Amino acid sequence: MPAxxxxxxxxxxxxxxYPTSRPSSAKPGTPSQSASSNSSLILRRQLIxxxxxxxxxxxxxxxxxxxxxxxxxxxxxPADTLYEGAILKARLIFPPEFPLLxxxxxxxxxxxxxxxxxxxDKKGEVCVSILHQPGDDEWGYEDAGERWLPVHTVxxxxxxxxxxxxxxxxxxxxxxxxxxxxxxxxxxxxxxxKVKRLARKSAEEAYE
Numbered sequence: 001m002p003a004x005x006x007x008x009x010x011x012x013x014x015x016x017x018y019p020t021s022r023p024s025s026a027k028p029g030t031p032s033q034s035a036s037s038n039s040s041l042i043l044r045r046q047l048i049x050x051x052x053x054x055x056x057x058x059x060x061x062x063x064x065x066x067x068x069x070x071x072x073x074x075x076x077x078p079a080d081t082l083y084e085g086a087i088l089k090a091r092l093i094f095p096p097e098f099p100l101l102x103x104x105x106x107x108x109x110x111x112x113x114x115x116x117x118x119x120x121d122k123k124g125e126v127c128v129s130i131l132h133q134p135g136d137d138e139w140g141y142e143d144a145g146e147r148w149l150p151v152h153t154v155x156x157x158x159x160x161x162x163x164x165x166x167x168x169x170x171x172x173x174x175x176x177x178x179x180x181x182x183x184x185x186x187x188x189x190x191x192x193x194k195v196k197r198l199a200r201k202s203a204e205e206a207y208e
Contacts, residue, residue: 036096043068043094046154058158069094077199078166082192086199087206092154102131102148105161109202112194114175114184115164127176130160
């Protein structure tokens with residue numbers, strides 16, 4: 001569902017209140033300052049809560065102390081999975097409209113998973129229902145309740161991503177990494193070998 005935008009009706013109504021010589025103080029579609037402030041308050045509250053009461057499996061902090069909209073995430077590879085022993089680094093990038101719109105999660109660690117893009121501008125970005133724009137899926141793959149809802153938190157996002165990595169067999173519906181999905185279908189042993197190699201690599205890089 002596209003984000004709502006302010007629009008002009010181009011009509012011929014009264015002009016005395018809005019002289020044409022005076023430009024608008026806000027651009028159409030630009031989040032208001034109060035909305036951005038609200039987002040900052042919500043995110044700071046969530047960050048403080050996560051740091052006071054850490055959740056097993058991941059840690060969170062700011063990439064830059066002056067930018068609440070970008071977080072550094074470290075995920076510990078879940079035990080008894082292909083990612084066991086991994087130390088996966090990622091970023092959560094929040095829109096000023098949060099929590100009305102979802103964040104974007106991007107792995108900085110090299111990943112090989114059907115639900116993580118591996119090419120182009122989206123390389124490393126996670127494709128999972130909870131991070132998709134709110135509303136109905138135009139392709140019919142997801143229910144609106146599976147997609148982003150304003151009640152979701154950073155914790156619920158990260159738990160969903162950890163669950164994604166913990167699956168014995170990845171979800172192959174509408175894959176972000178078509179090559180990884182093909183390898184899962186046609187040569188699962190090779191897929192598992194590659195994922196384990198990258199898991200070891202992430203742990204080695206974390207200690208460099």
